[in-house]
Amino acid sequence: MAQNATDLLVGASTDFLQHFSPFNGMEPEALAYLARHAVLAFHPRGSELLTPAMGEPRHLFIVQRGKILARQTGPTAVTEYTAITLGPGECFPIGAISAHRPSTNAYVAVDDSFCFQIGADEFHELVRMSPVFHRFCTQYIATLLNQSRQQLQASFSQRAAEQQTMTTPLGQLIGKEAAWVTPDTSTRAALEMMNERHVGSMVVADDDRRPIGILTRSDLLPRIVLPGFDLTRPIAEVMTANPHQLPASASAYDAALAMATHGISHLLVVDNDDRLRGIVSERDLFSLQRTSLRQIRAGIDSAQDIATLQRASGDIRQLALNLIAQGVGAEQLTQFISALNDALTRRVIALALEHHELYGIDFAWFAFGSEGRHEQTLSTDQDNGIVWQCPELRDAEPIRIRLIDFAREVNEGLAACGFPLCKGNIMASNPELCLTLEQWKNRFAAWINEPDPQALLNASIFFDFRVLHGNERLGHQLRRSLNKMTRANPNFLRLMASNALKAPPPLGRIRDFVLEEDGTIDLKKSGARLFVDAARIFALRIGIESSSTVERLRQSVSKSGVSADEVAAMVDGFHFIQMLRLRSQHLESEDGTTRDNRIDPDTLNELDRRILKEAFRQARKLQLRLKLDYQL
Template sequence: MTEATEMLVGASVDFLRRHSPFNRMEHEALEFLASRLALAFHPKDSTILSPEMGQVKHFYIVQRGKVQARQTGNVSVTEYSSLSMGPGECFPIGAISAQRPSTNTYTAVEDSFCFQLPAEDFVTLMQMSPVFHLFCTQYIASLLNQSRQQLQIQFSQRAAEQQTMTTPLGQLIKREPVSVTPDTITRKALQQMADDHVGCMVVVDEGRKPVGILTQSDILTRVVLPAFDLSRPISEVMSKSPHVMFSSASAYDAALEMATHGVRHLLVVDGEERLLGVVSERDLFSLQRIGLRQIRAGIESASDIEALQQASRDIRQLALNLIAQGIGAEQLTQFISALNDALTCRIIELSIDRHDLHDAEFSWLAFGSEGRHEQTLSTDQDNGLIYVLPEGVAQDAYKQKLIAFARSVNEDLAVCGFPLCKGNIMASNPELCLTLAEWKSRFGSWIREPDPKALLNASIFFDFRTLFGSDKLAEQLRSWLLSNARTNTTFLHMMAANALTVPPPLGRIRDFVTDDDPQHPGTIDLKKSGARLFVDAARILSLRTGVSSSSTVQRLRQAGQKLGWSADELSAIIDGFNFIQLLRLRSQHLDTEHDAPGDNRVNPEQLNELDRRILKEAFRQARKIQLRLKLDYQL
């Protein structure tokens, strides 16, 4: 290699090391890439690559300037089908990997330079470099992983004393498990608990598979107070079907399971479902300064709203710790929702006592983001009631009693940091405190006559789940909804058209289209112009395919599988949605309180290069799913 060639290769390496994924590429692979690159000049408005050029011969890396990618074909619509790329960005990954023509036309929108790598060298590089292979096959997932790593560094000082909630449960087991068989005499089992200083006794079958558990808190209510005969077997007093998790599950998974079900011990098993050990709340508590045990215990023991206010603040702090540990957005929003559910349920329980409604049969419904398990740290209330009218009771008087109860719950939630809904979407609104028949009638009118108001209502109220009370009432309503919406093609067509009214904020020349709102210039509303695009599409897909989940991610996964979408495509779409959710969480937790102005906004110019790149890719995924709706419903 001549001295001049070495200088050129060195300059190429220096450039590549400033951009992902090349900054993480193995040294040998990076040297190979740099030595095979050729730099080409493309004057303004010239075509670099198009479908008419046939099978792609080169992989391109933008070195300087701007390149516009534009979809071609009869289905192309300008608002949805173009984007710009800057230095360090690559194309066309999908076409060259599949050895086919490009589906896009790439044009230099200003004088630009691009590195070119021959297709055969691209294949060799894929084989040489696991980093590059992952980048090409899991493009957005790879970028998201890098972003989480950067985020951990950003938060590391604030969470310096934190260990990781991503630790596998198998690594948290501190001792051999203490267990007995179902026919063990209860007295002997209790004596063994005392001798071994353990807080629970696990009951296993002959194959060492857990079949039950007896905890210290069970002993008082099941053994001491009922004067249980200690000579009888432990199988008669144990809790059956204990909560079990595999050793590969994370501490976060265990924390979410405990928060959701209100349990304090999880049994850890191997791949054959044999007992390996027990993980307790105390084990998880040692991983975090503000822990699950504190928050859950504070919620369960709260006798007044002041105690629940502290629990609400602790939930926000715990979320910060989890962000610092690199927990993903889907898990974070589930965790926040699970703890907020527990807090809301405790508020409802306290209000039931005050209003003497212990015998009432009702379902407290969560709508919107809470109904989808997607609460961020800035959200107001969206809730309602389904109730059963007792026989021989006047409906007006009974409903007024329920409304008074609901109003006290709404007000207590507001005190705990969940603002009253400005649109009055709350259970204390008489229009949202209805019997099952009344809810069916309300939903049915929106489906039969999908005017703009009906479509808006559907986008809010069709994302529901039971938060407290009778699951049966909500599931009967859901079953009715899926049956009626799925067969009404006019309604689904109108829903799809409504979902396409907001395009992804991608510019044809600039990377992003930002708002011109004088209060928030140069920003993007990640809720209205980001997350909503995925949420609206997922709702339509779930109604069309009969998916009962209210979660956006689960709707996309299940509906996409039913519709035959590829696993890679689904993963990219879901990763795009999750990254937008993560940006919302980061902004809210660092800068705002609940429902603060601008709490869902981001200024793309203030993002680092990696996050800007991932955000652009996330909006591309939103555009892809909107294009599917456009084609499916001929819009």
């Protein structure tokens, strides 16, 4: 009878655990081991389950019912209070028990609560026997994010079934073996092979099958037919040298982004030794509601008027929405959107240049803000400017007037394509943002040397810049000057850090989240901004060239001695908030409501609520580093 009762308890524990990550994906023997060793304990309201004073944790706790308050202790709190609540299915203290150290948090029962607990020895045995649980403990937020993407794909299962999965490795997309010839093969022989094999491209490779060039069907008319090229001459004379290639392990998304960035329709797939495996074409990658990458990019590059670019802008949005439905990650999505929007912006600039005589003027078009960071979402306005140099012995003012007239046409063209005019007039047509290189340097220096609140706000916008069109050297010179000035003025960075800490993560002491009056969280102001602000300060302190938040975090935080897993968790937290913003904007486009960057946490499923809490915890860790670094 006692054995039957034990079996019932084990069964009940298993049933509960299977509703939560990572237990719902654990190996059956590992889950059975956990259920056999889990003891259900009652903790009355107000009781302490674990504190730093108790030393190294003796148990892993899994909340079964009720709520547990995790409160940071000691002098390292970032805000007036640093606390979050844990609900059913959540575990603690994973970091402390894994590292054999006391917990940095105190855990107190908010309500009468029940928790499963297993001993420290059983925890480490579970980590050893279960790869799923081990990965969960070392890559906590990444594991949850993967499950969230799977849930999203399931919710769009019908649409996703009709579309190719963007996470598929390229090696799985390769069909028949690629046709290839050596560089000394006659052009006639290569064309005959293309015809016989009914392929649209011919790879040129060395004797070890390492690609050195490619000839595609679209090259035939301009390179062979019209010039009357002698077909007995080697194909090396008409091929495109150094063709774009990716490893077989790269994803379909990686190939799509490369095609979007470089305006190409074929990519070579190579193995680990750079030997040819095959070719993937744009046709292999996309059948997204008949809106293909090649069509969009070709439409942008060949557009002769703004009306054509308006249609391309709509296609970019539709393609992005389809990728959201497939569960493509936020980093890839924002890169994808930025790459196509960059191409569209450059085409608007090219069309405007046809109406303005700017020959001989050395200038560059700047993107600021989210566009400057490669982080555009589906709802974004314009933030841009111009940097230029005045030739010797020429009057600067007439040049400035011509550039401003040109910029006004570009700003209006972008507005017509769905990028609203900036309400704050942060646009290149504003004379205050059409400056020479020296004027930009002086402007930055004034903000750094006299950092009043407006200067700090300006820095948060204009220091995230990159060149979209024109002389990139001007951008590099301004970046080097900016990094030199900020490193020489640590007080400015300290004030930026103090300013960044004024917006704490919206984590509640009792409730999961601190909401605004309308019951929502602004994921831009109270979410993404926290990561962006911290990453900017780290990058300026170290002198990093990149304007991307993710690259700033990866390069700067890792140089500060933070582990790779911690950096990855911070990046994943930022990505998840970006994904929620994109998903909210996706829903806005479907039902006509205005959500933009706001989200009601009560509308999220339990998994996404849990990840959002973890994302805000990562933001809090970044702010803690700022606070400690600058003694705030």
